[in-house]
Amino acid sequence: MVKKSIIKENAYYDSVTLMLISSEVNAMEGVENAAVMMGTDQNKDLMYDSGLIDDKDLEHINANHMVIGVLAQSEEIADQVIEKVNMSLDQKKTSTAGGAVRTKTASSAVNKLGTANMTIISVPGRFAKNEAMRAMDLGLNVLLFSDNVSLEEEIELKKVAVEKQLLLMGPDCGTAIINGVSLGFANKVARGHVGIVAAAGTGLQEASVIVDRYGAGISQALGTGGRDLKKEVGGMMMLMGIEALIEDDETKVILIVSKPAAKEVMDQVIDKLMETSKPKVLCILGGERQTSKENGVYYAETLEDAGIIAARLSQGKEDITTYFSKDKSEIESIVYNESAKFKSNQNYLRGLYAGGTLTYESMLVARDIIGETYSNTPLKSSLLLTDVKNSVKNTVLDMGDDEFTNGRPHPMIDTRLRVERIKKEVMDEEVAVILLDCVIGYGANEDPAGDLAKVVKEAKNLAQNEGRHISFVASVCGTEKDIQVRMAQENKLKEAGVIVMDSNAQAARLAALIVNRGAMLESLSWEVN
Template sequence: MVVKNIVKKNTYYDSVTLMMISSKITSLEGILDATVMMGTDYNKKLMTDSGLLLPENADITSNDLVIAAKADSEERIEELVKVIEDELQKKNSDTHEGDLRAKTLNTAIKRLPGANFTIISVPGKHAKREAMKALENDIHVLLFSDNVSIEEEIELKDKAIEKGLLMMGPDCGTAIISGAALGFANVVNRGKIGMVAAAGTGLQEVTCLVSRFGEGVSQAIGTGGRDVKEYVGGRMMLMGIEALAQDEETEVIVIISKPPHKSVMEKIFKSIENIDKPVVTCFIGGSSIEIDKGTVIQTFTLEDAAHAAVSLARGEKIENIIFTSSKETIKEIVQRETRKLSENQKYIRGVYSGGTLSSEAMVLMNDYVEEIYSNTPLKENGLLKDIEKSEKNTVLDMGDDYFTNGRPHPMIDPRLRLERMKKEALDPETAVVLLDVVIGYGAHEDTAGTLIPTIEEINNELQKEGRSVSFIASVCGTDEDIQCRKDQIEKLEKGGVIVMPSNAQATRLALLISSKGEAWSKMMGGSVNE
């Protein structure tokens, strides 16, 4: 085994670029482990702990780029370095006619004096300075960076409010502004439904569903997840609502979030009392508030929110959806899948890349099962004692910090998720493995393609043991995304995965199968065997 480091002094690349490169290189033949990182103290610790950082490079700084690899030969490392250099060169030359390149924000402002929007992705300790610089120059900000303190977030948002600017983030991963998809977003129709969200994959799910239902998005404003916490007070959520209220292209407003703090929720409802546009709210698992205004629709799932928004935009009656497939079709699937299960197989194991989608799954399960465990639980007593070991019904958010510290997000690099998926599927008590497949900008170029070989491997092992599990998934995306939702579904179904139209429908089907039809009467009425 050979371990080698290549250090490029004073060479900076943003974390998203490096994560995407890291996800490509580890699959190269002969590479045992590899990463490309900036030499921050935290990253140095991660590389040291994994045996990738050599002692002679312990003094590298956060301004230095490090290529670190373990391989079975020196030649393999040379091949790896060439791939990385090619990818970095591609990034450096990835410009279009008329694009301007600048090394600093100040230079960019001078070269593009009319610019009014910037995306900032720098190490957290530098993020406030760069974001403040943009705001002081009357530029809207999407702050992708994390590790920004709450005090800094409040200071930045107060400055933005003072100047009438958007300050989306920190840790804001998704937005669609005037038709431009930013971060982890999707190719969707332009239209008259505007959204503001403190939930990244929640925003993706609703924008994609709205587009697939034939309507479109005017604006989709992200706020960063902490915005609706008590201490931040919904500063950007409230500003986003007001911006959509004044936007001439927006006719229906949708508000999406994991449960805000009670005080923030009250502010949100107070802010929409005087808006003369219909408003749809979806607080995943959050309680509703009594409100006299008839044009405020409070929904339970992301799919409900999308349906309600589309119905309002078309002036149609709003109907809640359980399944879009016929009752008989769902019944056939449940009967077929439950026949494969042994008496011991009774639990759902959700292995998610999207945090909002995993929360929605737990909220839907909560009405049917007593105990749900997670690394990001709905209730404190649902926290896994050991995150590496699932208990009963478990739903994992693989995009949480525990799993992504020093590693690419599972939407970019699925390797860790695949390992956990296999572990869950081979548990003798698992009946259903529940998955999300999130595609679009920034996501892996073929998520479904990465899942199928592992699912085939799992099924082969289960067959030897005389067992079977049901794989159920939904694909968050559109046919216009580079990965093409239709193609992803086709690959999954060929691999034996049951693909449902939404995360909510996938979770409901998982409940029906894992309960061996016992949940049917409560969910569907009657009996599954009628």
């Protein structure tokens, strides 16, 4: 086996480009493993753990370096890989794939297109504010995909947006659907009469695909960025988004999705919602549990319930909630059959998520059954992991958080980091269940379930060889109309031995019940739709 690594100084390329090149060279005959990455700490660790770089390389690589690492069956093949990488990078500099108009500034793009009124900005965080300001000066609404933007900069940007009456969705906003056009990470859903404003990217996705699944559709879906409902930001985009949906004739039901908000901000949101007689569904994950339906407000505890209620209201039907879409005997059979195979010391859940809101929801759902979970984005500060590389007891990770995505593609695009973490978690003899999400749609990996299924099979075989059983539980966030096709993704996971549930909430609930060996089954009740 031949190992080669090349370190290129001051050679910046975006992480998605490098991921695609990595996929191409990994498929070459005679290549055992290869990666092309920027030299962030997370990427260095990944390449080192994969045997692509040595100890001596670690101290010389920094985030301004691009690193090519390859393990090949011969010197000749390794050289071919490096040549292929260099050729691909050269082509990237000059290509205009798909007939795209290539310009150097937003103003020149606006001049060429003529009718543009929306832009997506995805640049490193330190450049994001200036680019967003330029766009708004040109009269453009903005979806600000960039993360690592300071709170102070967000407030400044949103004040300008409100003054100009423009949408500033973000920063760190990955999802929106405007007039039937999906932006960022979004799914192909039917047009309809449910309008969504969400301070939660995968929360918006999960709710919208549930609406679609129940035969309804989306009029508009506006992301705000996860910090919009903080006291300091004041819900500026949430309030503007609600106003837009109130005025939109196609929107018959308004759905709000968020994590807990500052009370004074939520009071403003409720006051704004009370300005319309349209039915309103609130899904404030982790907020106070309420059942009131006064003034047309319906409260939902999970994203699934929010989507179902909104869909049915838009169809003129009564609202309904669900606990499991499988009947009780089937759930009992799964829980008891799976947990009976565990050794006595297998007591913990590990959740490895691509979606941040789905991470949060899973911890809320599981808490009622197995108690608190540790995380890099915990429900309580006391449960913050001191080292994200090592899980503790019950742990649920948001692998799309900044500390994992700095210098590399989001895990909804690039499955490699999650694949490596699955391998690591399976080695822990105390792990009983691994919980996963599989998010598909526009912008996402072309076959995430295929990548996950492969490592699940390997992990199950490894555990079995050591006399252990690991349960894998997952859900697929997407529709049959998505390019990856929801059912096809589910089938790949099932064939690998994954238990697939209809929603993230159901998957988290089942995973927790299996870990708990069914101790709470008798006290549960649920409605079957």
